[in-house]
Amino acid sequence: xxxxxxxxxxxxxxxQLTDHFNEIKDIKIQDLYKHDDRQKDFSLTLNDLSVxxxxxxxxxxxxxxxxxxxxxxxxxxxxxSQFNGEVINVTENRAVLHTALRSNSxxxxxxxxxxxxxxxxxxxxxxxxxxxxxxxxKWKGYTGKSITDIVNIGIGGSDLGPxxxxxxxxxxxxxxxxxxxxxxDGDHVSEIMKRLDPETTLFVIVSKTFTTQExxxxxxxxxxxxxxxxxxxxxxxxxxxxxxNLVAVDNFGIDKANVFTMWNWVGGRFxxxxxxxxxxxxSVGFENYKALLDGAEEMDIHFRNESFETNIPVIxxxxxxxxxxxxxxxxxxxxxxxxxxxxxxxYLQQAIMESNGKGVDRNGDKIDYQTGTIVWGSTGxxxxxxxxxxxxxxxxxxxxxxxxxxxxxxxxxxxxxKLMANYYGQIDALAFGKTKEDVHLELQVSGNAxxxxxxxxxxxxxxxxxxxxxxFDKLTPKSLGKLVAFYEHKIFTQGIIWNxxxxxxxxxxxxxxxxxxxxxxQ
Ligand code: G6Q
Numbered sequence: 001x002x003x004x005x006x007x008x009x010x011x012x013x014x015x016q017l018t019d020h021f022n023e024i025k026d027i028k029i030q031d032l033y034k035h036d037d038r039q040k041d042f043s044l045t046l047n048d049l050s051v052x053x054x055x056x057x058x059x060x061x062x063x064x065x066x067x068x069x070x071x072x073x074x075x076x077x078x079x080x081s082q083f084n085g086e087v088i089n090v091t092e093n094r095a096v097l098h099t100a101l102r103s104n105s106x107x108x109x110x111x112x113x114x115x116x117x118x119x120x121x122x123x124x125x126x127x128x129x130x131x132x133x134x135x136x137x138k139w140k141g142y143t144g145k146s147i148t149d150i151v152n153i154g155i156g157g158s159d160l161g162p163x164x165x166x167x168x169x170x171x172x173x174x175x176x177x178x179x180x181x182x183x184x185d186g187d188h189v190s191e192i193m194k195r196l197d198p199e200t201t202l203f204v205i206v207s208k209t210f211t212t213q214e215x216x217x218x219x220x221x222x223x224x225x226x227x228x229x230x231x232x233x234x235x236x237x238x239x240x241x242x243x244x245n246l247v248a249v250d251n252f253g254i255d256k257a258n259v260f261t262m263w264n265w266v267g268g269r270f271x272x273x274x275x276x277x278x279x280x281x282x283s284v285g286f287e288n289y290k291a292l293l294d295g296a297e298e299m300d301i302h303f304r305n306e307s308f309e310t311n312i313p314v315i316x317x318x319x320x321x322x323x324x325x326x327x328x329x330x331x332x333x334x335x336x337x338x339x340x341x342x343x344x345x346x347y348l349q350q351a352i353m354e355s356n357g358k359g360v361d362r363n364g365d366k367i368d369y370q371t372g373t374i375v376w377g378s379t380g381x382x383x384x385x386x387x388x389x390x391x392x393x394x395x396x397x398x399x400x401x402x403x404x405x406x407x408x409x410x411x412x413x414x415x416x417x418k419l420m421a422n423y424y425g426q427i428d429a430l431a432f433g434k435t436k437e438d439v440h441l442e443l444q445v446s447g448n449a450x451x452x453x454x455x456x457x458x459x460x461x462x463x464x465x466x467x468x469x470x471x472f473d474k475l476t477p478k479s480l481g482k483l484v485a486f487y488e489h490k491i492f493t494q495g496i497i498w499n500x501x502x503x504x505x506x507x508x509x510x511x512x513x514x515x516x517x518x519x520x521x522q
Pocket of ligand 1 (some may be wrong): 156157158206207208209210211213215267268269270353495505
């Protein structure tokens with residue numbers, strides 16, 4: 001069954017939401033909070049994850065109408081189409097099955113009539129056995145030494161996911177040093193090369209197409225560097241590839257046994273769950289990699305089965321639609337209170353903006369309503385000393401996701417208490433602000449009554465700035481998998497509502513073509 005094809009603004013629910021918005025648009029979170037049960041009424045949980053979305057400009061009626069919109073649009077049918085492997089990436093004629101990669105169920109998933117589950121299991125076994133060999137030191141380089149360094153050569157979807165996960169799971173890392181080379185800027189690869197020893201380095205070339213200019217250029221440079229000290233017969237011990245293009249991999253000189261397959265039904269920016277995640281498995285071990293997949297599967301099951309009212313990705317996607325399409329918010333901030341997650345905003349920028357940055361609907365018609373939001377962010381508490389000024393007191397409405405953990409990994413409880421006090425402090429400051437009366441009193445008490453007239457307006461915080469508190473017990477491979485899968489399903493839900501194709505990316509291809517043409521002219 002094809003994806004539903006409805007202009008969201010022509011639905012009954014959209015009309016009702018418009019009327020509802022006109023009625024409540026001036027509501028204040030401060031006033032909404034006068035009702036006792038708000039936090040309880042607007043919170044959701046999934047085992048070690050709780051999401052408090054009570055500090056939004058919404059009432060129960062808003063949620064009801066947004067859920068009506070999702071139903072009227074046909075979201076449930078769309079979810080089933082995706083999970084069942086229907087060709088929902090219509091413009092590229094492909095199924096979209098990153099969810100199958102992390103499924104532990106025996107149920108078959110068919111692509112062109114063939115169950116893909118066995119190939120996924122075979123690929124996972126290959127990742128496990130290869131990772132074990134390298135980590136244990138059994139895999140030897142050309143002079144008989146064990147591997148010490150891994151270099152992931154890839155870009156975009158073949159870089160951002162593995163890089164973000166390896167950074168986020170640093171606590172779980174083994175002795176191998178992992179590097180990521182992506183930019184065609186030769187200074188990037190040069191800086192990394194400086195730190196490598198050819199005898200003990202393993203290069204993982206990740207390219208679904210194996211034609212990407214940046215990746216092939218970096219791979220050739222590293223191969224030439226390697227060949228300064230080794231011979232072509234040593235390549236099998238030091239170069240492996242993750243790709244669908246077996247011919248190009250072979251031409252590059254990579255041993256067939258060292259090729260990890262990818263499939264057309266996995267999009268680049270959703271591919272860290274496939275062999276694209278090989279560097280993750282090498283860095284943190286296969287068991288942790290598998291736990292990441294299991295966490296994602298937990299979110300998949302929740303997303304697929306939970307009713308929309310209590311479905312975490314659906315509700316947060318709908319809230320984002322509410323701000324984007326009704327309040328006219330242009331951006332969203334992602335603010336993890338964990339230094340480990342410092343690469344999450346970059347990763348999400350690709351996942352969200354490449355997927356939903358579309359201006360043509362599923363009929364091929366130009367869209368006259370807003371689609372993909374601009375996403376940005378950084379880690380707390382650092383960003384509190386940087387851009388948060390604008391979020392608190394600027395003229396723009398910026399809904400924010402605060403991601404936090406109840407426990408820290410190293411257990412420095414004093415630090416963690418302070419970190420989480422800031423997490424909650426920022427959320428409250430955004431929602432409740434600081435009134436004129438508070439500022440007045442504060443200046444008086446601090447002996448600055450004479451400055452009240454001059455300082456008061458600058459010290460007032462209006463508040464009423466929305467945010468979601470996304471809180472996990474602890475940063476583990478499993479909880480990270482759940483977090484990433486949550487955002488993937490949020491993206492999907494919004495794409496369905498906006499009636500766009502989320503899984504193509506023609507917008508990035510024009511630049512590639514022009515660069516190639518210009519290069520030929522040089
Ligand atoms: C992601 C995009 C894009 C892609 C890179 C790398 O969804 O398609 O970011 O991942 O262009 O492509 P290759 O893996 O083919 O080198």
